[in-house]
Amino acid sequence: MRKLVFFLFLCIVVLLTAKRSTNHHVSFNTLLYYNVEALAAGEDLNVYRCVGSGSVDCPIIHDKVKYVFGGYSLEE
Structure with missing residues (x-):
């Protein structure tokens, strides 16, 4: 047992x-x-959207966020 x-x-x-x-x-x-x-x-995104609170730097508001979304372009 x-x-x-x-x-x-x-x-x-x-x-x-x-x-x-x-x-x-x-x-x-x-x-x-x-x-x-x-x-x-890359680092040349022009349009940003920052969501949530976390440890990623948001380039617009210079605060810590969870996600940073940006637009993509084929032109430089």
């Missing part, structure tokens, strides 16, 4: 660890995607 309880406990710990690692992997890919988008956008 003691071995059965230990085995069930071990299975629960393994399942919770696997679930946590898969959730962490998804959020890492999303974060990586946002970083690639930010690097690809």
Whole structure:
């Protein structure tokens, strides 16, 4: 009986660890995607929109926001 309880406990710990690692992997890919988008956008955007409150600098109001959206142009 003691071995059965230990085995069930071990299975629960393994399942919770696997679930946590898969959730962490998804959020890492999303974060990586946002970083690639930010690097690809460049710094010459003319139209900005700042949303939320977070740790990103908004160029219009010089405050910390969650997201900064800008227009894209093919001309330089």
